[in-house]
Amino acid sequence: MSDQFIKLSPEQENLIKIYQHKWKNIALSTKRIDRKKAAETVKEIYAFCGLAMPKIIFCESPYEAMSKTLPSSEYLIILPLIQKLLQLRLSILKLFPEQARFYQNHLAIERPDDVNVHIHTTLYYRFISYMKSLEQQFQIDLGYLTELEIEVNLSELYHQLQVELGEQYDTNFIPAATFCSYCSWLDFWKSALNYTGDQELLQLFQSLAKSCGWIFPYKRVAVVCDRPTKLCFDSDNHLHAEGETAIEFADGYKFYAYHGVTLPEKYGKLHPQQWQAEWLLKEDNAELRRVLIQGIGYARIIEQLHAAELDQHQEYTLLKIENDVDVEPIYLLKMTCPSTGYIHVLRVPPHVQSAQEAITWANWGVAPAEFAVQT
Structure with missing residues (x-):
């Protein structure tokens, strides 16, 4: 051959x-x-x-x-x-x-x-x-x-x-x-x-x-x-459904999942848009807290948990969530677009000391002075 x-x-x-x-x-x-x-x-x-x-x-x-x-x-x-x-x-x-x-x-x-x-x-x-x-x-x-x-x-x-x-x-x-x-x-x-x-x-x-x-x-x-009588997956092939069960069988056995993480019914039966940031203060399971953070989003967490403002640089604001809702402290960089008013929130490492340092980290080491912030 x-x-x-x-x-x-x-x-x-x-x-x-x-x-x-x-x-x-x-x-x-x-x-x-x-x-x-x-x-x-x-x-x-x-x-x-x-x-x-x-x-x-x-x-x-x-x-x-x-x-x-x-x-x-x-x-x-x-x-x-x-x-x-x-x-x-x-x-x-x-x-x-x-x-x-x-x-x-x-x-x-x-x-x-x-x-x-x-x-x-x-x-x-x-x-x-x-x-x-x-x-x-x-x-x-x-x-x-x-x-x-x-x-x-x-x-x-x-x-x-x-x-x-x-x-x-x-x-x-x-x-x-x-x-x-x-x-x-x-x-x-x-x-x-x-x-x-x-x-x-x-x-x-x-x-x-x-x-x-x-x-x-x-x-x-x-x-x-x-x-199963019902199967729902996300694009990465993990069991996933929002506000409904991800898998069900004819005998009634079922459970909820969010991007591959099994959820208790109290979370799974509600769409992530209905999840509340205050739940983070009561949830002991670190993996479930991570899922809640992902589903709720930092913008809503800032609003509902009243994040403390640490520093500001032009349209950028460095914030901190005072409550211990994750394994390590949550520091956030909030950017408000001058033309549209749209707010974008990005999590940054807890070691950053200022808004400018957070901007530099978010832009792969490029300091604000080295690029035009206005679009």
């Missing part, structure tokens, strides 16, 4: 965005799953990986799965011998009430993750084999793969579930949306190069991405969760 890779044609390159868009829409779908198709997909995955057919249980959300479905299915997940030992231990502890109250909260048995690892490993190496065959047959630069990747950032969801569920949180799950990148790649190569190799793998990945939300796979049981 030649070391010289063949470049895609302009027409083929134009297809990259089309397939990326197609599979990102599927990854972010809020359409209810077809449970019959989802069950068939799970059976296909287990068969593909050489595993016995599990009992399949459906639930509305990962929260329901972790808090109710998995605990009630423990007898199918934990080995019988371990179950008997756990029951014996609990029986003995009942003879010692004081110790029992402590240990019952620390008896969580780690669920096995071998099925999840086996499924991921099997699918991944089958995919790598597919791509090697593609590279050898067409001598295509697989660097194009990065352009076809689908990024769905749900880290805020997993973090919030972990906070709310504690020891009940289970990391042993497969988010079907993560397989949309594989589908994007495989679908593209099939269309761009008419490459029909390993159709079984392509069909399996597509069924998984289209038919399931999350799968908790174990030897004797697989719990399948539905998709």
Whole structure:
């Protein structure tokens, strides 16, 4: 095989965005799953990986799965011998009430993750084999793969579930949306190069991405969760909504988020324009204070918290927020446009001593005397 890779044609390159868009829409779908198709997909995955057919249980959300479905299915997940030992231990502890109250909260048995690892490993190496065959047959630069990747950032969801569920949180799950990148790649190569190799793998990945939300796979049981009924992201792919929930599930599980930071309902249910600067004086969480500052804006903070004027230079004013509303003191440079009256506010380091020093910092070290301030 030649070391010289063949470049895609302009027409083929134009297809990259089309397939990326197609599979990102599927990854972010809020359409209810077809449970019959989802069950068939799970059976296909287990068969593909050489595993016995599990009992399949459906639930509305990962929260329901972790808090109710998995605990009630423990007898199918934990080995019988371990179950008997756990029951014996609990029986003995009942003879010692004081110790029992402590240990019952620390008896969580780690669920096995071998099925999840086996499924991921099997699918991944089958995919790598597919791509090697593609590279050898067409001598295509697989660097194009990065352009076809689908990024769905749900880290805020997993973090919030972990906070709310504690020891009940289970990391042993497969988010079907993560397989949309594989589908994007495989679908593209099939269309761009008419490459029909390993159709079984392509069909399996597509069924998984289209038919399931999350799968908790174990030897004797697989719990399948539905998709969210609502998903909102910002331009940086972080969960985000203003005055409404950022994510919701059919069972009512939901939460608010602002540019990737989970918000309590008292903030999230209100649009940032309704947020009050005085909340900064009562909020103990530094990250939430940062979000409130970002949402409220320094102009409103100056107005509502009555910033102290430290110095002035022409249309520039150096201000300080007297209250400790952030990790370090808030110093602000306010500029009033002479022609429009528009007020612009910029945060400056707390070490600045004068308006002129703040102006110099804001202009990358250029002092006011070195540039014309009038426009």
